Amino acid sequence: MSNSPIVELQQVEKKYQDVTAVQQLNLHLNQGEVLGLFGHNGAGKTTTIKLILGLIGASSGQVRVFGEDPTHREARHLRTKLGFLQENVSFYDQLTGLEILQYFARLKGVPRKTCPELLQQVGLSDAAKRRVKTYSKGMRQRLGLAQALLGEPKLLLLDEPTVGLDPIATQDFYGRIDMLKQHGCTVILCSHVLPGVEKYIDRALIMGHGKLLAEGSINDLRHQANLPVTFHLQGNYGALPESLAAKAHKHSNGTQLEVSLSEKMPTLQQLARLPGLENMDMHLPSLENLYTHFIDTHKGLEAAL
Amino acid sequence: MNAIFAVANKEFHDGLRNRWVLSICIILAVLAMGLAYFGAAAAGKVGFTSLSSTIVSLASLAVFIIPLIALMLAYDGIVGEDESGTLLLLMTYPLSRWQLLLGKMAGQGAIMAFSTVIGFGSSAIMMGLFSNTAWSELIVPYLIFILSAVLLGWIFIAIAYVISTSVSEKSKAAGIALIVWFLFVLVFDLGLLGLLVGTQGNVDETLFPFLLLLNPTDIFRLVNITYFAEQNLTGLMAIAQQTQFSLFSLFAGLLVWLLLPVTLALTLFNRRGL
Numbered sequence: 300m301s302n303s304p305i306v307e308l309q310q311v312e313k314k315y316q317d318v319t320a321v322q323q324l325n326l327h328l329n330q331g332e333v334l335g336l337f338g339h340n341g342a343g344k345t346t347t348i349k350l351i352l353g354l355i356g357a358s359s360g361q362v363r364v365f366g367e368d369p370t371h372r373e374a375r376h377l378r379t380k381l382g383f384l385q386e387n388v389s390f391y392d393q394l395t396g397l398e399i400l401q402y403f404a405r406l407k408g409v410p411r412k413t414c415p416e417l418l419q420q421v422g423l424s425d426a427a428k429r430r431v432k433t434y435s436k437g438m439r440q441r442l443g444l445a446q447a448l449l450g451e452p453k454l455l456l457l458d459e460p461t462v463g464l465d466p467i468a469t470q471d472f473y474g475r476i477d478m479l480k481q482h483g484c485t486v487i488l489c490s491h492v493l494p495g496v497e498k499y500i501d502r503a504l505i506m507g508h509g510k511l512l513a514e515g516s517i518n519d520l521r522h523q524a525n526l527p528v529t530f531h532l533q534g535n536y537g538a539l540p541e542s543l544a545a546k547a548h549k550h551s552n553g554t555q556l557e558v559s560l561s562e563k564m565p566t567l568q569q570l571a572r573l574p575g576l577e578n579m580d581m582h583l584p585s586l587e588n589l590y591t592h593f594i595d596t597h598k599g600l601e602a603a604l
Numbered sequence: 605m606n607a608i609f610a611v612a613n614k615e616f617h618d619g620l621r622n623r624w625v626l627s628i629c630i631i632l633a634v635l636a637m638g639l640a641y642f643g644a645a646a647a648g649k650v651g652f653t654s655l656s657s658t659i660v661s662l663a664s665l666a667v668f669i670i671p672l673i674a675l676m677l678a679y680d681g682i683v684g685e686d687e688s689g690t691l692l693l694l695m696t697y698p699l700s701r702w703q704l705l706l707g708k709m710a711g712q713g714a715i716m717a718f719s720t721v722i723g724f725g726s727s728a729i730m731m732g733l734f735s736n737t738a739w740s741e742l743i744v745p746y747l748i749f750i751l752s753a754v755l756l757g758w759i760f761i762a763i764a765y766v767i768s769t770s771v772s773e774k775s776k777a778a779g780i781a782l783i784v785w786f787l788f789v790l791v792f793d794l795g796l797l798g799l800l801v802g803t804q805g806n807v808d809e810t811l812f813p814f815l816l817l818l819n820p821t822d823i824f825r826l827v828n829i830t831y832f833a834e835q836n837l838t839g840l841m842a843i844a845q846q847t848q849f850s851l852f853s854l855f856a857g858l859l860v861w862l863l864l865p866v867t868l869a870l871t872l873f874n875r876r877g878l
Contacts, residue, residue, distance in 0.1 A: 349878065352695075352696050354692065354695055354696065354878045355877075355878065372700075375698050375700065376698060378696060378697055378698040379698050381696060383693065383696040385689060385692055385693055387689060388688075388689045388690065388693055389688045389689055389690070390688070390690060391618075391688075391690065393618065393621055393622060394618075402610065402614050403697070405606075405610040406607055406610055406611075406694070406697045406698070406699050407697055407698065408606075408698065446693075
């Protein structure tokens with residue numbers, strides 16, 4: 300049982316009248332994995348999340364969450380194991396943060412006494428007795444997160460979780476995701492591209508126009524995309540070895556060298572042997588670069604058709 | 605059951621917090637006490653009038669104001685949650701749609717019932733204390749009046765939910781609610797009167813009173829005049845008076861009118877996309 304996937308999507312398709320929101324989507328998520336789901340607006344991220352939540356049914360294909368069809372009546376009990384934070388939730392303005400959390404706790408069958416502690420975890424203790432009307436965007440987001448964490452969920456779906464959070468709160472948030480992962484919680488993070496999210500996700504899934512464009516760990520994606528590694532070199536190191544000279548461009552504050560990913564280690568060794576090299580920076584393609592690459596390739600393909 | 609109660613409890617407390625309960629209580633109490641004391645002002649008298657004329661005039665005022673209050677209270681129940689995004693969130697909780705809908709209706713129904721009992725009950729107590737009408741005469745008519753008024757409020761809360769579950773914008777729901785109020789409270793009766801005048805009274809006499817059952821506000825009025833059959837009535841009610849529906853069948857009619865929109869709202873809500 301523990302080896303069965305938490306979320307499984309097989310050839311899932313969702314159509315709204317004549318618009319296809321998601322097509323031929325396959326997804327397999329094991330316990331304790333953190334998946335990043337990336338795509339621009341209208342790429343099908345939210346539809347995918349709704350399918351997993353069982354809010355909508357698939358037009359064709361199979362959706363399984365904890366081994367059951369989430370749209371089934373009998374699957375309702377699964378929802379106690381589920382946490383969801385949606386984009387731009389605005390809650391009930393006239394209630395206080397604590398009251399809102401207690402309301403949701405009651406609906407989820409979670410003891411109300413866990414609420415103050417959860418608020419403390421997300422840093423809202425001081426504002427617990429204030430009306431949500433007076434909350435900033437970041438505070439609402441943190442309240443939303445507290446709500447998603449009610450009852451120690453086994454599967455967390457977070458849509459744009461860090462929107463409106465300051466850098467420190469964002470770090471905090473990622474730290475919490477890491478901790479949940481240690482406890483065996485499976486997480487789906489859904490977003491446009493998040494700077495700095497690479498470290499915290501096991502796998503990324505890039506979507507565009509309802510299709511899966513690329514899937515894999517950051518490393519896999521780097522190999523798939525085959526984007527160059529960039530070195531910035533500074534210092535008086537004379538001439539570069541011949542094999543590298545052709546790939547180098549000089550500019551005002553040093554030299555830029557682009558090599559393919561497979562040549563990374565040999566190049567590093569070669570460069571390290573250069574006398575007089577004062578500084579060297581290496582840039583691997585970031586998630587943002589990869590994202591742009593896959594979206595552009597897809598666009599290119601569509602244009603070619 | 606626990607989920608329904610949780611939702612209902614929140615709705616009721618919302619009603620206390622945003623002063624809905626207080627405002628409805630005050631409006632109904634002022635209305636009822638004013639009518640009880642100044643009801644005969646048109647005839648040049650001040651002071652308590654007879655119980656029957658008080659109740660009948662209260663009923664004809666309540667028939668306007670209670671549906672309006674109920675519709676205003678509940679029109680954004682579903683569409684409002686949808687607009688703020690909380691409906692989507694609630695649907696990811698172990699809570700089914702019918703539980704949410706019934707919970708909300710029950711909570712707002714409790715607001716309506718509580719305020720009606722306090723508002724109209726206070727006028728009953730005032731009459732009992734200060735007028736010549738004995739308590740024993742007072743209790744039954746007021747009970748019937750309050751009970752039917754609560755039912756009328758519930759019916760229009762349920763109708764408000766039919767509106768709320770079938771539209772996608774709050775402003776649209778408000779507009780439709782206003783039209784619904786206008787149709788039930790004003791247009792329907794005018795239409796029936798028009799029918800009578802147009803046909804020069806040549807409508808099947810046995811059929812005509814049954815047409816009144818098509819409108820819950822008319823049933824409410826029938827309930828309250830049926831109890832005081834000796835009253836001099838004008839308009840549609842005078843006609844209906846001739847065919848006596850029993851009090852029991854009128855209340856049954858109100859219950860049917862409650863069940864219809866509740867069922868319809870549940871069906872519509874189940875079909876609503878997210």
